[in-house]
Amino acid sequence: MKNKIKLLVKYIITSVVALSLFNGVSAQNKVEAALKVKINSIIKKMTLEEKIGMLHGNALFSSAGVPRLGIPELTCDDGPLGVREEIKRFDWASANWTTDSATFLPNGSAIAATWNPLMANKYGVVIGEEANARKKDVMLAPAFNICRMPLCGRTYEYYSEDPYLNSQLAIQSVKGIQSQHVAACIKHFAANNQELDRDSVNTLVSERALREIYFPAFKAAIQQGNAYTIMSAYNKLNGYWCSENDFLLNKVLKGEWGFKGVVMSDWAGTHHTIAAANNGLDIEMGSKGYYDQWYFARPLLAAVKAGQVSVKTIDDKVYRVLWLMYHTSLSANHPKGSIATPAHAKAAYDIASESIVLLKNDNHLLPLKANSVKRIAVIGDNAIRTFALGGYGAGVKAKKEVTALDGIKSRFGKTASISFAQGYRANYLASRTDEQNSGYDQPDQNLIDEAVALAKTSDVAILCIGSNREYESEGHDRKNLELPFGEQALVNAVTAVNPKTIVVIMAGAPYDLNEIKKSNHAVVWSWFNGSEAGNALADVLKGVVNPSGKLPFTFPVSLKDSPAANLNTYPGKNLTAEYKEGILVGYRWYDTRKIQPQFPFGYGLSYTDFSIGNISTDKLSYAKNETIHAKFTIRNTGSRYGAEVVQLYVSDPVCSVLRPEKELKGFKKIFLKPGEIKKVEMKVKVADLAFYDELKKAWNAEVGEYVLQLGSSSGSITQKVKISVN
Incomplete structure (x- = not known):
């Protein structure tokens, strides 16, 4: 039945296109008209129960279809770092597949640091191709909430502090994903700018700030990128949950912007039946308990029968879901996809190599001259750490991930001896309490001593520090801007014995680099940079690649300089966060208030x-x-x-x-x-x-x-x- 429907739709569309060309009428309009007729004819054949069944999850990452009409399930997959490993249908445990290894793509702020929409498009194409190989209809990506607060645990996942930069990258990410007949689910709509209390905080944001700062990238992704799906945020916006916010979903998104696709809740982000149904939510995902008891299951059926939600409203939601399917799983000439290919690794490398930011290069220590460097000390836990997994939120079972140490060995190993010292212990897990993580910020003197001894006997020391996916994680915010794990003590000790020390920071959000900026001659920022991170970094250090990355957000001198902290609006009081800074987010604040930053927005050096x-x-x-x-x-x-x-x-x-x-x-x-x-x-x-x-x-x-x-x-x-x- 499914194949027959595909062939019928393909025939109708082909015929309409040919006719429209003959008549001089827009082919796209004719295609959409034909699709509208087809979808409405299907809806007329459906029972109310079947319609309701399509509007809520029937497993962790799918919602029901209608088998008797050839309508398949709608399948989703977590992003945005790549297609995550397959999990069991009804719980978060691994399905233990051996065929679900994927390409780990650079994190969101790394993509933003390229300042290159072509790289965002390249990212999207890889995501789309790998989603198809895994038969996923909707990728929960890209995520591009504004980086309002540097401590936010998902800053690494988002793009930048600027709405225009976000917009240009979001458009191309969406186009790349959807070029493969896979839906991009843009998220999280809207004003989801902190992880602390994210599922309960009420963000109070002026309409001007929404329109100028927090909305533009979503609007651009829809109107210029034609995004098929959008995810509502966990928080309340101006007193109403985002998943049932009439202003947000009905008036702005579907009314003003003409959004044709599906509004999907974040997982467990639905709170009521009638309010959500009438105020714009289309699919409920991730709620707890038995699926038939979810807000959009039996309670929604009862609400329709009681006249509290109209059949017209239900039909509109079902129409949107079917429209989405005919652009994805039921589309003609649907690509087969591919996963973890050499071409995808090359794309990851290209993005990573353009994202790396040269923050400081006094005395022109970089690029390293391979012929004159015979002994290299590589120091720091991040030199051997991988970043595809860790913490809460979506990760990737990477088919491969080149570490910094591996990359340096591959690029310098033929001309220099390379030795490693751990330098610090990254003793922090996102799943632990603050008490259990106590002491994570203390230096390990024994490891420092080993690193110092190695640095003394080396021509150059490459110090790999920063953060990791446990420390920067969905579900919690950082407490401060300090480098974790006692890293500053390590930097000071190594720099004291080897003036030719290159500090490489791997992280996704701003940190306090004041002391490093003053004392170190070469500082490089390298992100959570995907499957080819180590090779891209080594090529920048060697000069094979000239760094061209630019910071996508401002680095403040201190936390109190940032607007939300300065105005005491983070994390809010009594679960209410008032965005008192209004439109003065990021560099807009620092420039307007004449506050000197540590590194300004858009900053980055070159060779x-x-x-x-x-x-x-x-x-x-x-x-x-x-x-x-x-x-x-x-x-x-x-x-x-x-x-x-x-x-x-x-x-x-x-x-x-x-x-x-x-x-x-x-x-x-x-x-x-x-x-x-x-x-x-x-x-x-x-x-x-x-x-x-x-x-x-x-x-x-x-x-x-x-x-x-x-x-x-x-x-x-x-x-x-x-x-x-x-």
Whole structure:
């Protein structure tokens, strides 16, 4: 039956496309019209009980189909680091498959650090191909909540602190996944910015902040990426659970943005039957107890029969689920997929190598000259640790994961002797209580002594520190910004005996690097960087790859400098977190309040140098419906091939409301040979200069002067030009 339906739909669509081309009518509109007819005809054949059955889970990662009509189950899989290992149908234990090893992809903030939408698309294609190989219809990825608070346990999973950067990457991640006829489930909608009390906190956020900061990436992923599914967040937003928030799901998502797909709850994120059904939730997932007792099971059936939820509402939900299926599992020419292939490993390598950020390179210690380095000390637990698994949340049973030590050996082992010392003990588990983890932050003097002895006899020491997937984990937030496991004591001791120490930090969120920044000549940031992390890192250290990563969030000098901490709005009081900083999130806060960060948003060095000049615009004055064409030149003034991320910020000096000092409105990653010059153009719609006017309930690009600013980070602006809007 399933194959017959596929063939019928394919025939209808093919015929309609041919006819539409003949008639000069949009082929896509005709396809959608044909699909609408087909789906409505199926819904008419369904019983109410069958419809209800499709709207809630029937196992941990699936919801029911209707076998008699050829409608299959809808299957989901956890992301976003890759397709997770197969678990049992009704519990979280491993299914013990031998064929479910997958590619471990770089974490979300690593993807953001590439500042390259092509890398986000490449990530998505791999996810989609591997999901197909495992017969998964929906990937619960990408996750791109705004990094509002550096301590958030899922910062590593999310992208950045900036809505524009998030938007451009989210669009391409979604397009990549869905190019393989697999649904991207964008998450978590909305204002899910802390793990502490995440399932009970009420976030109070102004409509302006929602529209300017927390909504844009979701809107872009839907309207430009055409995301098929979206996951509601655990928290309340302005007094209402996100899974039953009429403003969020009905008015904005489905009404204003025209979302056609499915709203899925986060696991155990549904709280009521009638409110959730009437206010926009389509599928309930992960609730506790017997499946037929879930909110969208027997209670929903009873609510419909009692007239509290209309049949029309139920039909709309079922329509969305079927629409999703005809774009995924029931789609024509559905790809077979592939998993853990060499091509996927290459994609992981490409993303990782573009994500690595060079934070400091005084005395040009990097890149290492292989011929002059004969003895290398590799120190630190993170040199031998893998990051595909750990803590709570989704992981990957990686087919392979190259550690830093393995990568360094493969790149330097033929010309140098390489020795290892652990240096510190990462004695922390996310599953333990604070009492059980007590002492995790204390240095191990015996391990430090061993590391110091090794460093003394080596030409260079590569110190691999940072965090891991236990310490940064879903389900809890960090307590502070300090480096864990007594690592600072290790850094101080090794640096004291070997001035040629390279500090490599592997983590997914900001940390306090003040002391390291002052004392170390070379500092590299390397993320939880996927299956090829060690090879990508070693190639950067050797100079095979010129680092081009840029920080996707601000590193504060101290926690009290960050807006949520400064205003005492985190984690909230009485389970209420008021976002008092409003639109001043991330660099918007630091720049506007004139607070010097440890490292600014968008920061990252290279082994070569670039000059940006000759900024101009096609006009000096623009109407509100026009587009600004900003042009500039960039030159590689150094001796190595490399890439610079040129960032375009805009400021509105005189405005009727508070505006940030500057806002990112464009960026381009530009690769240049030594001495090469390129002329580059960036386009910005005048409408995108607007702020959300809460009085008018509309976007407002006020008449007046604006300043376009070009630079290599929010803290390094080298070119400015003024334009006016009339």
